[in-house]
Amino acid sequence: MTALLRVSNAVVRFPVPGGLMQNMLFRKNFIEAVSGVSFSIEEGQTYAIVGESGSGKTTLARAVAGLHHADEGSILYEDVDLVGLAEKQFKKYRRHISMMFQDPVGCLSPRLTIRSIITEPFKIQGIKNKDLDAEAKRLLEMVGLSLDFASRYPHQISGGQARRVGVARALALNPKLIIADEPTAGLDVSIQGELLNLLMSLQDKMGLSMMIITHNLNIVKHISDKMGIMYLGKIVEEGSTEDIFTNPKHPYTRALLSANPEPDPDAVIDRIRLVGEPPSLIQRPSGCEFHTRCPFAKDKCVTTAPQVTTSHANHSYSCHYS
Amino acid sequence: MTILDVRNLSVDYETEQGTLRALRDVSFTIEDNKIVGVVGESGCGKSTLISSIINLLANNAVLSSGEIIFQGKDIVRLSEDEMRDILGVGVSIIFQDPMQTHNPVLTVGRQMMDIQYRDKTSKEKKKEAAIDMLRVVGIPDPESRLSQYPHEFSGGMRQRIAIAMALMVKPSLLIADEPTTALDATLEVQIIEKLRELQGKINCSILFISHHLGVIAELCDEVIVMYAGEIVEHGDVRDVFHNARHPYTQALFACDPGRIKEKSKNLPTIKGSIPNLIDLPSGCIFKHRCTQRISVCDTSPAMHRVSEKQQAKCHLLTQGKN
Ligand SMILES: Nc1ncnc2c1ncn2[C@@H]1O[C@H](COP(=O)(O)OP(=O)(O)OP(=O)(O)O)[C@@H](O)[C@H]1O
Ligand SMILES: Nc1ncnc2c1ncn2[C@@H]1O[C@H](COP(=O)(O)OP(=O)(O)OP(=O)(O)O)[C@@H](O)[C@H]1O
Ligand code: SF4
Ligand SMILES: [Mg+2]
Ligand SMILES: [Mg+2]
Numbered sequence: 001m002t003a004l005l006r007v008s009n010a011v012v013r014f015p016v017p018g019g020l021m022q023n024m025l026f027r028k029n030f031i032e033a034v035s036g037v038s039f040s041i042e043e044g045q046t047y048a049i050v051g052e053s054g055s056g057k058t059t060l061a062r063a064v065a066g067l068h069h070a071d072e073g074s075i076l077y078e079d080v081d082l083v084g085l086a087e088k089q090f091k092k093y094r095r096h097i098s099m100m101f102q103d104p105v106g107c108l109s110p111r112l113t114i115r116s117i118i119t120e121p122f123k124i125q126g127i128k129n130k131d132l133d134a135e136a137k138r139l140l141e142m143v144g145l146s147l148d149f150a151s152r153y154p155h156q157i158s159g160g161q162a163r164r165v166g167v168a169r170a171l172a173l174n175p176k177l178i179i180a181d182e183p184t185a186g187l188d189v190s191i192q193g194e195l196l197n198l199l200m201s202l203q204d205k206m207g208l209s210m211m212i213i214t215h216n217l218n219i220v221k222h223i224s225d226k227m228g229i230m231y232l233g234k235i236v237e238e239g240s241t242e243d244i245f246t247n248p249k250h251p252y253t254r255a256l257l258s259a260n261p262e263p264d265p266d267a268v269i270d271r272i273r274l275v276g277e278p279p280s281l282i283q284r285p286s287g288c289e290f291h292t293r294c295p296f297a298k299d300k301c302v303t304t305a306p307q308v309t310t311s312h313a314n315h316s317y318s319c320h321y322s
Numbered sequence: 323m324t325i326l327d328v329r330n331l332s333v334d335y336e337t338e339q340g341t342l343r344a345l346r347d348v349s350f351t352i353e354d355n356k357i358v359g360v361v362g363e364s365g366c367g368k369s370t371l372i373s374s375i376i377n378l379l380a381n382n383a384v385l386s387s388g389e390i391i392f393q394g395k396d397i398v399r400l401s402e403d404e405m406r407d408i409l410g411v412g413v414s415i416i417f418q419d420p421m422q423t424h425n426p427v428l429t430v431g432r433q434m435m436d437i438q439y440r441d442k443t444s445k446e447k448k449k450e451a452a453i454d455m456l457r458v459v460g461i462p463d464p465e466s467r468l469s470q471y472p473h474e475f476s477g478g479m480r481q482r483i484a485i486a487m488a489l490m491v492k493p494s495l496l497i498a499d500e501p502t503t504a505l506d507a508t509l510e511v512q513i514i515e516k517l518r519e520l521q522g523k524i525n526c527s528i529l530f531i532s533h534h535l536g537v538i539a540e541l542c543d544e545v546i547v548m549y550a551g552e553i554v555e556h557g558d559v560r561d562v563f564h565n566a567r568h569p570y571t572q573a574l575f576a577c578d579p580g581r582i583k584e585k586s587k588n589l590p591t592i593k594g595s596i597p598n599l600i601d602l603p604s605g606c607i608f609k610h611r612c613t614q615r616i617s618v619c620d621t622s623p624a625m626h627r628v629s630e631k632q633q634a635k636c637h638l639l640t641q642g643k644n
Contacts, residue, residue, distance in 0.1 A: 053478025160364020193589035261536030
């Protein structure tokens with residue numbers, strides 16, 4: 001199998017909050033929201049990124065979609081490095097890589113009707129010989145919204161309906177890679193199922209590759225082939241979804257999987273609890289960056305960063321004691 | 323004591339296509355110190371229900387009938403000023419889209435100070451309170467981050483800041499519209515536990531909307547199930563989760579990927595789609611999708627009490643069939 005997307009050592013920085021004082025204190029004027037991330041997505045496969053809120057998932061996705069500049073590393077799409085491509089050259093890839101945003105309503109222009117929103121990609125790409133009404137109809141049908149939504153504005157639809165409008169728009173140009181940031185947040189389980197079945201059937205039909213960012217562990221298990229777990233801007237564990245669910249190694253992954261609430265009021269859940277507070281990106285922890293939260297940390301973890309261990313089947317993780 | 327008593331509430335939206343009947347004859351009560359969950363199809367009227375309670379309905383909405391009695395007063399019939407006084411101290415809300423809480427052009431610190439305008443304490447004390455509350459919801463470096471604007475935070479951080487702001491006013495009723503969907507599972511559980519702890523401490527009631535059935539099961543005392551603008555089932559969370567009586571509730575639970583243990587690329591869904599709320603069908607609102615439908619379903623079923631703590635709106639219950 002060939003990788004459609006190959007990200008190596010990607011770094012994305014932001015200016016440090018708080019201004020001069022903080023800068024003088026820490027002698028740094030940036031934080032690394034994405035701090036050396038590598039992963040690849042094969043054609044027709046689904047890669048899930050899960051992880052702590054604020055760990056850099058959206059920033060990574062935006063960098064891959066060309067919406068944010070990566071400061072270091074490479075992002076190879078079909079062997080072309082997207083990092084540093086000028087906007088003009090990037091435009092060609094914009095059709096291929098389509099992003100569904102995290103904020104459902106916030107990302108839809110409030111003054112455009114749903115029809116204009118979902119057909120906007122044709123205009124942006126300068127595609128003229130299309131019957132936009134027919135396209136709008138096709139796209140609305142695809143995501144299970146009736147035609148009368150076409151004339152409504154974003155504030156006149158529910159949160160879940162806005163999410164589906166986002167999907168329709170992302171599918172407009174028949175992309176090859178879909179980056180979906182929390183695609184099912186705000187959907188009830190039935191519509192969530194419909195949307196995921198839709199994405200998976202499109203994947204089968206058109207060989208679509210997907211990068212899905214989600215906090216919903218229940219869906220990751222069903223839809224993804226491979227997954228990466230992010231903490232503080234780094235992937236701390238990666239492997240096939242099955243491997244990770246049956247045999248999670250990194251303590252963060254273990255805490256995460258054990259936290260997931262069960263749909264049973266009487267469930268007794270044996271949770272691995274994180275200690276302490278989320279760490280600062282301004283002053284990253286020493287050694288293993290997870291040691292300040294890790295319930296299993298020992299002295300070595302405070303001083304020495306763990307190497308990546310690769311066990312069978314390309315399951316890898318960074319922890320001294322797993 | 324009853325803190326909120328909603329009686330026969332109906333809300334319509336005027337649209338180009340006609341009158342959309344978003345809520346119809348909705349009745350329920352929330353007792354002191356109870357956490358009541360609301361689940362249901364996207365677009366079934368959950369956010370509309372909340373907007374009616376806090377008097378923030380859209381311009382094209384009409385509250386066509388019903389009463390909303392909060393702490394003994396029918397707030398629908400109060401003047402704007404009286405209503406603001408009552409809601410301002412008694413109710414606080416966490417919106418579905420955190421950007422609705424945040425003003426994009428003010429720093430987070432400024433907004434967290436402003437929300438304490440009722441407190442007569444010093445500016446320093448208010449700042450301290452803001453920092454403490456940010457720490458409670460797990461925002462790293464709270465001091466330096468007060469000077470940042472909402473867009474400089476991740477989606478989940480914005481959500482946590484919204485939670486922090488809602489908690490700062492110590493409400494007697496906290497309304498939360500999907501407050502944890504943007505959070506990873508470890509934080510989600512942490513926030514749920516915080517809400518429980520806080521609820522015990524300040525004795526508030528919580529109306530909690532979520533599509534995550536696991537979270538509802540873990541957090542709530544009672545659950546309300548809505549479908550297409552009506553309440554179809556309401557009861558003790560144990561009774562409803564272990565013995566759902568309405569066919570919609572049963573179908574909804576069957577779609578929860580959290581209950582499906584075997585990996586599946588074809589997730590269950592409820593066949594068909596939500597009825598057109600502009601042109602309502604006669605009879606049971608769920609009949610087109612119901613697999614247990616019988617001939618009387620062409621007439622509207624009444625809410626039927628199946629036990630002291632559970633009621634559902636389905637003909638099968640009076641026919642001794644479900
Ligand atoms: N425009 C920006 N300016 C400054 N800092 C930013 C900006 N965008 C993101 N950040 C910071 O980068 C870090 C990572 O944010 P990101 O949105 O990528 O997180 P995430 O993993 O998507 O989180 P979530 O699960 O909550 O959506 C956070 O500390 C955030 O505050
Ligand atoms: N301002 C409006 N004008 C017209 N229709 C509206 C308006 N706001 C909401 N609606 C419609 O009213 C119905 C109920 O919407 P509401 O936002 O209350 O649903 P919800 O249960 O909160 O859904 P979700 O779970 O997707 O957030 C939906 O069919 C929606 O399209
Ligand atoms: S009343 Fe009839 S159609 Fe409605 S849920 Fe019950 S059985 Fe199904
Ligand atoms: Mg994000
Ligand atoms: Mg809503």
